[in-house]
Amino acid sequence: MNQPFPPSPAPDDPAEKEKRRRRRRTSRIVALIATLVVLGLVATYVSLSLTAPVSAAVASMHPPQVPIPAAATIALPQTGEAAVSVSGANDYLGPEADGVFASSGGNGALPMASISKLVTALVVLDAKPLGASGTGPTITFDKADHALYDKYFLLNATIAAMPTGSSMSEHDALETMLVVSACNYAEAVADWAFGSNAGFVAATRRWLAAHGLTGTTLVEPTGIDERNTSTPTDLIALGKLAIANPAIASIVAKTSLDVPSLAGMPNTNDLLGTDGVDGIKTGTLGGSDLLFSAEVRVGAPNPLTIIGIVLAGPDRGAVDNSVRSLITSISDGFHTLPLAAKGETVGTYSTPWGSTASVVLDRGASVLTWSNTPVSVRIKTRTVQSGTNGEKVGTIGWVAGKSSVIVPLALRGRIHEPSTWWRLTHPAEVLGW
Numbered sequence: 001m002n003q004p005f006p007p008s009p010a011p012d013d014p015a016e017k018e019k020r021r022r023r024r025r026t027s028r029i030v031a032l033i034a035t036l037v038v039l040g041l042v043a044t045y046v047s048l049s050l051t052a053p054v055s056a057a058v059a060s061m062h063p064p065q066v067p068i069p070a071a072a073t074i075a076l077p078q079t080g081e082a083a084v085s086v087s088g089a090n091d092y093l094g095p096e097a098d099g100v101f102a103s104s105g106g107n108g109a110l111p112m113a114s115i116s117k118l119v120t121a122l123v124v125l126d127a128k129p130l131g132a133s134g135t136g137p138t139i140t141f142d143k144a145d146h147a148l149y150d151k152y153f154l155l156n157a158t159i160a161a162m163p164t165g166s167s168m169s170e171h172d173a174l175e176t177m178l179v180v181s182a183c184n185y186a187e188a189v190a191d192w193a194f195g196s197n198a199g200f201v202a203a204t205r206r207w208l209a210a211h212g213l214t215g216t217t218l219v220e221p222t223g224i225d226e227r228n229t230s231t232p233t234d235l236i237a238l239g240k241l242a243i244a245n246p247a248i249a250s251i252v253a254k255t256s257l258d259v260p261s262l263a264g265m266p267n268t269n270d271l272l273g274t275d276g277v278d279g280i281k282t283g284t285l286g287g288s289d290l291l292f293s294a295e296v297r298v299g300a301p302n303p304l305t306i307i308g309i310v311l312a313g314p315d316r317g318a319v320d321n322s323v324r325s326l327i328t329s330i331s332d333g334f335h336t337l338p339l340a341a342k343g344e345t346v347g348t349y350s351t352p353w354g355s356t357a358s359v360v361l362d363r364g365a366s367v368l369t370w371s372n373t374p375v376s377v378r379i380k381t382r383t384v385q386s387g388t389n390g391e392k393v394g395t396i397g398w399v400a401g402k403s404s405v406i407v408p409l410a411l412r413g414r415i416h417e418p419s420t421w422w423r424l425t426h427p428a429e430v431l432g433w
Contacts, residue, residue, distance in 0.1 A: 054352075054423075056383045057415055061347035061359065063377045063396065064340045072333030072371035076104035077322040080287060080312035083107070083232035084326060085240070087305040089298075091402040092334070092370035100233055109215055109229040110311045113283030114158070114181045114268075115291050116223030118242055118252075119216070121174050123200070123207045124193045128170060130247055136170030139192050148184035157183040157224055160262055172259040175251045178281065180265045183222040190221035197221070213237060223283060232309050239291050239307040242280050252279035252293075271320050275327045276306075287312035288319045294327050298334035299368045306330060337375065339365040339398050339405060346396060349384050349415055353422045357413030359393060365407045367400050375400045379409070387415040 076082050083103040086093055093101060130136040146164040153159055160182035168176075170189070177185040190200040197220055204218045215231035216238070230238070243249045255272050257265040269290070271277040276294040283289030290313070294306045306327060313319035340346070340361050347359040359381070369375065381394035390410050397406040 054385065054418055056385050057349040057351045057355070059347060059349055059359070059381045059384070061379045061381065063346055063379055064344060066337060066339055066375045066377070066398070068372050068374060069335050069337075069369075070372060073329060074102040074333075075322075075325040075329035076102060077310055077313060077319075077326070078104070079314055079318075080310060081105035081108065081110060081232050082308065082310045082322070082326075083236055084306060084308035084330070085236045086330060087240075087307070088302050089300065089304050089370070092300075092368070092373070100236055103232060105232075105311075107215075107231050107233050109217070109231050111226040111285050112216075112223060112228055112230045112235065112311065113285035113289050114183075114223040115230070115235065115238075115281045115283040115289055116218055116221065116228040117177050117181060117186045118238060118248075118281045118291065119204060119208075119218055120186050120190055120200075120221040121178055121248060121251075122238075122241060122245065123204050124170075124174070124189055125245065125247065126207055127203060128193050130171055134171065134247070138167050138169055139173050139189070140165065140167040141188060145184070145188040145191075148187050152183040152187075152222075152224075155183075155224060157222070158268070159184045160265065162188065166261075168259065171247065171251075174247070175254065175257060176259055176262060178248075178251050179254050179257050179267045180262075181268045181282065183224060186222045187220070211237070211241060223285065226285060232311060235291055235309040235311070236307055239280055239293055239309070242291075243293050243305070243307070249279065252281060270316075271323060275324050275331075276303075277323070277327070280307075282316075284316070287314065288316045289313065290319050290323060292323055296327065296331050298331055299336050300334075304330075333371050334368060335370075336366050336368050337400070339367060339375075339377075340396070340407070343412075345412070346379065346409065347381070349387070349393070349411070351385075351415060351418070353418040355414070355416050355418075357387065357389075357411045357415050359409050360412045361396065362392070362408040362410045365396075365398065365405045367398055367403050367405050369400045369403065373401045381409065384411075384415055386417050387411045389414055 083100045086097040086101045089097055141162050143164050146162055149159050149162050158181045160176050160180055162184055173185055173189050176182050194200040194203050200221055208216050213234045215234040217229050219225055219227045255267050257263055268282040276296045277292055279293040280291045289311050291309050295303045297303045310319050342361055342364040344361050345358045350356040376399050379396045384393055392408050392410055394409040395406050
């Protein structure tokens with residue numbers, strides 16, 4: 001038997017109306033809550049997107065290449081014995097350069113001819129200083145001294161006039177002995193200082209021993225005796241002692257005598273004033289010798305002091321040419337290398353939002369190097385998220401031996417912050433989603 005359906009509530013049933021009202025209110029509340037949640041999420045996303053730190057710009061650097069010159073070749077003489085010292089260049093050549101930097105032909109003891117007179121002068125000054133006047137005592141030449149002129153004339157040695165009864169200062173006598181290499185003055189001054197050749201030789205032995213010149217022997221003051229011998233190593237040391245003595249350094253730099261009655265006689269060292277040569281002493285006995293000093297500027301803060309010796313060269317012209325080539329080869333071994341120019345681009349900064357700027361040198365750079373010294377380069381940059389044109393962003397540094405150069409790096413262009421739109425549309429980059 002069919003059961004009848006319960007009757008539908010009347011539309012105006014108060015209870016039913018209340019239920020509908022509650023359902024609508026609940027739906028509105030749920031919708032409002034959902035809207036608020038969505039709005040909250042959106043607001044949170046926007047807030048996070050606009051305030052979250054973004055990744056720094058990526059630096060891509062490519063330092064400039066520095067061409068390295070070929071290795072320097074020291075032009076040493078091919079005959080006889082030779083050695084050279086270079087002072088003032090330890091940062092480039094190493095501390096050993098101040099001793100014997102380069103040599104050829106060995107280090108045996110050979111006749112040093114008139115270079116002996118340099119030893120004689122130093123030994124005499126040790127016993128008879130010039131004093132405060134700078135001229136020393138007066139030497140009067142007697143008949144025995146005058147006879148030395150004839151003695152050395154017959155030996156075909158270099159001489160200068162020495163009339164009986166004439167006199168001059170110790171300084172002028174040493175000048176005559178060293179500049180024109182007058183043998184009669186060398187013997188006369190040695191006898192005046194020590195009384196005899198035996199006294200001179202004994203004093204010389206003591207002086208040589210005190211200065212560590214164990215490879216040097218003198219048996220008389222002029223160098224005409226081939227038993228006056230020395231080694232290249234000792235003669236380099238002797239040259240340093242000579243130019244360290246103000247009186248000697250001044251004398252050996254004179255191109256001619258300025259001694260009264262002898263003025264104008266030329267220095268036997270005809271390289272003076274050439275290639276920086278400012279001393280020291282020639283020698284001729286069979287072969288040709290030259291102990292030289294030169295001041296050379298190569299771009300360093302201070303000039304280099306080159307002291308060298310050539311023993312037993314074939315002749316004066318060949319020795320002079322070899323010395324000039326030797327000095328030039330040392331000077332030419334130094335190079336001022338251009339490292340980079342002001343404004344040169346060495347890299348870029350770029351960001352995920354498309355902002356880029358170049359990294360350029362704030363100023364140019366160069367470095368003084370010797371031979372084929374390698375040059376290393378290192379760039380340091382700081383973290384950049386934004387930057388203005390010209391802003392300093394790091395440094396670039398070069399190292400060549402003991403020399404270093406550091407130059408600031410700057411932006412060319414501008415790194416701007418990401419736009420609001422980019423932040424909102426790139427959650428992966430901004431928030432890491």
